[in-house]
């Protein structure tokens with residue numbers, strides 16, 4: 001069965017080549033199949049182009065910003081060029097800064113660390129923990145948690161009300177571009193307009209948006225954007241925080257160490273006097289991860305060159321087939337904050353009546369060679385909202401040892417992207433139908449917090 005078979009679909013672009021697309025995995029029931037990676041939202045496979053670029057560079061690998069040799073100079077140039085490529089990919093304004101970090105989590109923690117004194121932060125309870133949690137730890141910032149909106153319009157209205165009543169002083173709104181649980185798109189431009197109307201700044205968590213949609217910092221009029229290389233087909237340990245330079249330059253360096261300093265000298269009193277850089281280097285102490293930065297830049301170029309129009313069209317066709325297939329299975333409940341018809345990227349979570357999600361995901365892997373994710377997706381308050389559970393319901397977090405049918409908050413997430421062939425969506429739907437109809441062919445048990453096939 002082919003899920004994409006209409007004449008209108010004939011023009012869809014081919015999936016982009018990714019590593020691992022021909023990897024075979026064993027099935028617990030015997031034999032092996034080609035692995036279907038449907039967990040892009042956690043970490044996407046590397047683009048072949050990224051891997052090739054990195055492999056071509058590695059013989060020339062050298063230190064960055066700290067070597068006189070030819071390879072050090074070349075590596076330094078490559079690192080700085082990568083920064084320029086990322087700035088271009090994000091449509092940065094002339095005075096924006098691109099800081100290379102380790103990940104989205106790192107980027108948002110960096111921003112939390114540079115907040116001016118007394119900043120009031122506004123964040124929806126629906127955010128990924130990386131966007132929800134850094135702010136309370138930040139000096140004397142106060143955090144307002146906004147309740148889950150049930151429409152994009154409600155999100156804007158509730159931010160408007162919250163900011164309207166807020167006392168004077170620096171303010172920051174943190175919002176996701178696309179939910180890592182439902183895949184639903186958030187009204188970023190409208191939220192940015194609301195923030196700016198009230199003199200607040202806004203940071204966009206683009207961890208799930210950047211791999212699926214063009215992100216233009218100037219057009220969206222957001223102050224910062226954060227994303228992770230490993231979700232953007234560049235799994236070499238680099239993330240990005242891009243945006244306004246002032247708060248970054250005025251704050252203490254994120255990490256203290258070499259590279260962030262202009263001069264360090266002993267004082268007459270026996271202490272140490274440090275002059276920190278006031279450029280982007282201020283927050284990039286330590287030896288930079290040039291391979292990671294180059295890989296991110298290579299992915300940005302590859303996506304640009306492939307063209308988001310074609311990538312989005314293809315992803316939406318796969319998503320339509322996936323949604324239609326799941327909608328036809330009465331036992332499946334797709335999770336949604338904004339409603340059935342809301343716009344989404346290729347990320348979708350669901351539960352299956354009578355099944356524990358961990359069992360279901362384990363069976364998809366062990367019996368069908370399909371890799372999805374189960375659990376609460378580092379968005380526990382959101383999962384409680386979606387499950388209709390009270391926020392103080394301890395639930396069963398992950399619940400690998402809950403019996404089939406036993407109540408738990410966890411769900412199954414299927415996510416895909418530029419490298420996903422149609423066949424993976426077909427196989428996934430067929431496996432879901434068979435599992436629900438026939439049950440699991442194997443028995444499973446909990447081990448180290450995971451649901452795994454039991455030895456037989």
Ligand SMILES: Cc1ncc(COP(=O)(O)O)c(C=O)c1O
Nearest residue numbers: 103104105128130180207208228
């Ligand atoms: C929406 C969102 N924000 C932030 C993060 C954190 O990204 P990382 O784990 O790369 O730091 C994730 C990861 O899943 C995410 O989905």
